[in-house]
Amino acid sequence: MQLARPIRFYGKKRGDRRTGSNQQGRFWLGLLSAACLLAGIIPLVYILVVFAIPEWRVHHRFVHTKARVLDSRIVEWTNDRFSPEIQLEYHLASRPDDAPLTAWSEYEIIPVHSRGGQHWERAYVEELLSEFPTGSEHDSWYDPRRPERIVLKQAYTWSAWLMLLLPVAFITIGGGGLILVLLTWGKSTERLSAQRPPGMDILQPKSQARGNLLAQFPFVPNPDELGDSPGTLLTHRLPPAKAEWRLFAAAAFCLFWNSLVAFFVTILIQDFREGEPDWWMLAFVIPSLSVGLAALAYVGRLVLIAGGVGPTIVEVSDHPLALGGEYELALSQTGRLHIESLDVRLVCEEVATFQQGTNSRTTVRRVYEQLLISEQSFEIHHGLPFEARARLQVPAAAMHSFQAIHNRVEWKIIVRGAIQRWPDFERGFPLVICPGAATGGNL
Amino acid sequence: MASAGESPTNSPQSNPFSTRFIQPGAISYLFPANVNAAQLVERLAKNGWWGEITGPHGSGKSTLLASLVPQLILARKQPLQVTLHNGERSLAQHGETLARADARTIVIVDGYEQLWSWNRWRLRRFCRRRQAGLIVTSHASTGLPPLYACAVDRQTAAEILKRLLPAESPVGQADLDHALAANGQNLRDALFELYDLYEQRQAK
Amino acid sequence: MIAPAITLTLHESRRVYRPGEKLSGQYYIEAVEGTETVAVEISVLWHTEGKGDEDIAVHFFDRVSQDERAVLDFRQPRVFSTVLPNSPLSYEGVLIKIRWCVRLRVFLSRGKQIVEERSFQLGEVPPARAVLP
Numbered sequence: 067m068q069l070a071r072p073i074r075f076y077g078k079k080r081g082d083r084r085t086g087s088n089q090q091g092r093f094w095l096g097l098l099s100a101a102c103l104l105a106g107i108i109p110l111v112y113i114l115v116v117f118a119i120p121e122w123r124v125h126h127r128f129v130h131t132k133a134r135v136l137d138s139r140i141v142e143w144t145n146d147r148f149s150p151e152i153q154l155e156y157h158l159a160s161r162p163d164d165a166p167l168t169a170w171s172e173y174e175i176i177p178v179h180s181r182g183g184q185h186w187e188r189a190y191v192e193e194l195l196s197e198f199p200t201g202s203e204h205d206s207w208y209d210p211r212r213p214e215r216i217v218l219k220q221a222y223t224w225s226a227w228l229m230l231l232l233p234v235a236f237i238t239i240g241g242g243g244l245i246l247v248l249l250t251w252g253k254s255t256e257r258l259s260a261q262r263p264p265g266m267d268i269l270q271p272k273s274q275a276r277g278n279l280l281a282q283f284p285f286v287p288n289p290d291e292l293g294d295s296p297g298t299l300l301t302h303r304l305p306p307a308k309a310e311w312r313l314f315a316a317a318a319f320c321l322f323w324n325s326l327v328a329f330f331v332t333i334l335i336q337d338f339r340e341g342e343p344d345w346w347m348l349a350f351v352i353p354s355l356s357v358g359l360a361a362l363a364y365v366g367r368l369v370l371i372a373g374g375v376g377p378t379i380v381e382v383s384d385h386p387l388a389l390g391g392e393y394e395l396a397l398s399q400t401g402r403l404h405i406e407s408l409d410v411r412l413v414c415e416e417v418a419t420f421q422q423g424t425n426s427r428t429t430v431r432r433v434y435e436q437l438l439i440s441e442q443s444f445e446i447h448h449g450l451p452f453e454a455r456a457r458l459q460v461p462a463a464a465m466h467s468f469q470a471i472h473n474r475v476e477w478k479i480i481v482r483g484a485i486q487r488w489p490d491f492e493r494g495f496p497l498v499i500c501p502g503a504a505t506g507g508n509l
Numbered sequence: 510m511a512s513a514g515e516s517p518t519n520s521p522q523s524n525p526f527s528t529r530f531i532q533p534g535a536i537s538y539l540f541p542a543n544v545n546a547a548q549l550v551e552r553l554a555k556n557g558w559w560g561e562i563t564g565p566h567g568s569g570k571s572t573l574l575a576s577l578v579p580q581l582i583l584a585r586k587q588p589l590q591v592t593l594h595n596g597e598r599s600l601a602q603h604g605e606t607l608a609r610a611d612a613r614t615i616v617i618v619d620g621y622e623q624l625w626s627w628n629r630w631r632l633r634r635f636c637r638r639r640q641a642g643l644i645v646t647s648h649a650s651t652g653l654p655p656l657y658a659c660a661v662d663r664q665t666a667a668e669i670l671k672r673l674l675p676a677e678s679p680v681g682q683a684d685l686d687h688a689l690a691a692n693g694q695n696l697r698d699a700l701f702e703l704y705d706l707y708e709q710r711q712a713k
Numbered sequence: 714m715i716a717p718a719i720t721l722t723l724h725e726s727r728r729v730y731r732p733g734e735k736l737s738g739q740y741y742i743e744a745v746e747g748t749e750t751v752a753v754e755i756s757v758l759w760h761t762e763g764k765g766d767e768d769i770a771v772h773f774f775d776r777v778s779q780d781e782r783a784v785l786d787f788r789q790p791r792v793f794s795t796v797l798p799n800s801p802l803s804y805e806g807v808l809i810k811i812r813w814c815v816r817l818r819v820f821l822s823r824g825k826q827i828v829e830e831r832s833f834q835l836g837e838v839p840p841a842r843a844v845l846p
Contacts, residue, residue, distance in 0.1 A: 418765025424620030433841040470768035
């Protein structure tokens, strides 16, 4: 008895290529996402614990007092590194009549020497200490939990806060991937078992039926690899073509790239403020910033389309289809738009890949097109998706879906919309069409 | 993968500009009157089995390589061919192939200029150490001993067309001239363009 | 060397087959003095032709070779047969054509080879035309 689709950790061999199962793909995505998440959490925690939280506490929890400088010294570390220490005498604000406290301060809550670079140099430390001659009085702040902990400067290290963007990017990408894996892991099998047609063994996973289909039609793409799922209007919901992942990929790249650029920009600004500009870094940052801004604009456009247009859902009454077969198609389009025209077509395209010198090129030619739905001039309101149905008559005399290494015959449903004052959108939904009786197919 | 002796004229339904008829190895390289593959191999031997084939895009460098291979085998050399694709900058993916190189081998790298300079230097050092020969193709000289400079002229292109086309064909010399002009004398791209033209006219 | 005469025929003269049907045929080789047939490979395969790089897949394969225990007489007709698959069907597209054939490869002494092919059509998919934009 098979209750669930087994996880295959080896690839299926098809010709000269190995293709993995969906479960295998999800497993590795989960692993990669977990690694990303970890790569983000560890530096995030470090930055928060070492920089962000202590500085925040200085601003919001430390208590102000006036402190008198008793003494100062330069602490020598290994490898010619130095740091300042200032001995202060001060009263606790809560007990002004008590004897004053005496404590050594490292000047800032984040020790100067932690910042690296010139902050280690003796000259820098001496200059800093020269601002605190013995006997002088200065504003200071002490930790009410540990009053012997006192600082002479209340400031934020903005570079540290900006550096948070980088681990946040990793956490977003890793966390998003993990959520996706968890949401889709094993889901298809459970949902499919509830929709199995009567008469079929309820305990037979649909993958078993699909396996029979693959054996029956060699070099016809596996519908499972397209990732279709149960529909709500009809039996099968077609997944969008991989282009829909553009937004996710573009956003991930944009976040990652701009986080890196922000990090370098911060360092650059700091260097300029300290009077030591790094011209080489500036030469590197300027083009990188241009790339980041271009990526942002591109993501913005995609977000406009995705956010304004809303998801497009295409469902069919059966999948895979067969040449000559008759099916039902349902379309659901959400958003808040004024549609000038909306077309849904069934198309067939030949895709050929060839070597052009040492480059690989792919060329596409459309060989069949059938208009299924055409609507003009209407409104889609938020929360009220536009829905339409059509009869999908697959041509009898045509080529079935075909997939080899360099050549493919692909069928898809294309939804194209022209929207007032908005970029046009086009979304493709691949589907698999098997040979039918009319072309000599043996179903 | 056209087998020996196969030509488009054997299959009346075939488009003579299909990849299998025009890919390197499917058509022999057409030399000028005073040059042939055996002479090039002799020149190569005099240069210690090192040489470069230069020429612009689509001028037949890969086709010439394919024509040289049988002569190299006759000269008791073992060709080991590496074709770099899509901006490959290193030979990392071809390690297994290159590991077989020895003194009898001629390493052939198609698309040599795509490699990073560092990787080109490493390849040359590798071949010297293994005492292997080295033939490369590139668009401009890369410093190896020149073996041959490929160029497309109208006469050569016309001869190739004559070998490809059946007696009755909807595509002719004028179409090839036009395609060459449109593709900057890149014969390969011109032949790809003629594929589409042939299909369109055949359909009518 | 004079090449041997190869005869490769399909039992049914029609060129169009349906998926699931049996394809059968026979071949024989009339050797010429001075040549010896070392081995023979018969395969039923499809390959693509067109603008893309060639894809090929063998559906049926059989190899017969001479060995010391029995000398094979290739002058006697040898029969082959296979049940054809449901896909891919023969196709005359714009960029892609899928062609089915029976291929006989004869290995002669001294490393020579001869190839003979017979094409056939699987299924009845009509030729495709490009859809103009």
